[in-house]
Amino acid sequence: MLVTGGAGFIGANFVRRIALHHPDARIVVLDSLTYAGDASRIQGVRGVELVVGNICDGTLVRDLLISRQLGFIIHFAAESHVDRSIRGPAPFIQTNLVGTFSLLEAAREAWGDDSSARFIHVSTDEVYGSIEIGQAQEGAPYAPNNPYSASKAGSDHLARAYHRTYGLPVLVTHCTNNFGPFQHPEKLIPSAIACMARNEPVPIYGNGQNIRNWLFVEDHCAALELVLAHGIPGEAYGISGDEEYSNLDLLTVLANRVDLALGRLPGTSSALFEFVPDRPGHDHRYALSSTRIRDDFGWCTTTTLLEGMDRTIMWYLKTMDL
């Protein structure tokens, strides 16, 4: 299989999982190693070949698919940080939109009408915009509100169109906020752990009442493996965790667990909270249904938020430069 962005957070977790569960798998990781990519996340993993290159290079992708006879693409590569997309959207349009187009074209050329091939396009719940009540279902109207989610939405439409127009066996997955080992330190949970451990202010946007659903990265990867094995081309699958929290509540739980892990007095970390001006276009709530994948494939989460948080905290305390 070709795993784009396999040196990133979710991609690396996915590659490690596949290598563990399928020792005979041949995995080619295509990753341009942006600031978010880190080859050490997949170094020494059995059966993995890292090709440092850009998904926008269609010739490279097509040659890889043909020369290595790769029948599956799991497409993680993206610019993924909303704050960066607000400061400078151009790389988001280039990688997320043009890059996905280039991959779809390369797959179309390399695979012809091979119906056993699979292209899993990994997307986000953010394309549905803010959901005040209930949960977005697969097929709900899109309403992206920031350049990141708009670029992902555009790439989802291309993926869908390549199935409808050319019969390319594309499946789209949407997931909620992932957390776990190997996440880049700029993201909410790792950056908060680092601030707490260093006794630095922990910034919280606005009043901290924005609500997100949290998914442990290993549960997400297990779901993707099921979609790869059993998913129906042309379909979309929502993958969400069981627990939703306001950012303030999430950070309060995190602060308590960090204090516990560091043997500090309760309240030490939450005393570092500092409210900062809200992010422009900040969606109030994301919520996504995963009924389809639960009913059709028997998927469920196996890691609670607290268990996942403790594992994540221990991992960062061990590996972070504090």
Ligand SMILES: NC(=O)c1ccc[n+]([C@@H]2O[C@H](COP(=O)([O-])OP(=O)(O)OC[C@H]3O[C@@H](n4cnc5c(N)ncnc54)[C@H](O)[C@@H]3O)[C@@H](O)[C@H]2O)c1
């Ligand atoms: N992390 C989340 O909570 C989350 C939630 C919903 C959806 N997603 C989606 O999941 C996917 C993976 O997210 P992540 O958090 O692992 O991202 P990440 O930022 O940690 O990793 C992205 C990887 O893609 C690589 N990359 C970027 N541009 C590239 C290019 N032009 N060519 C080749 N490689 C390139 C980077 O080097 C990096 O290794 C993304 O598509 C993202 O939109 C993530």
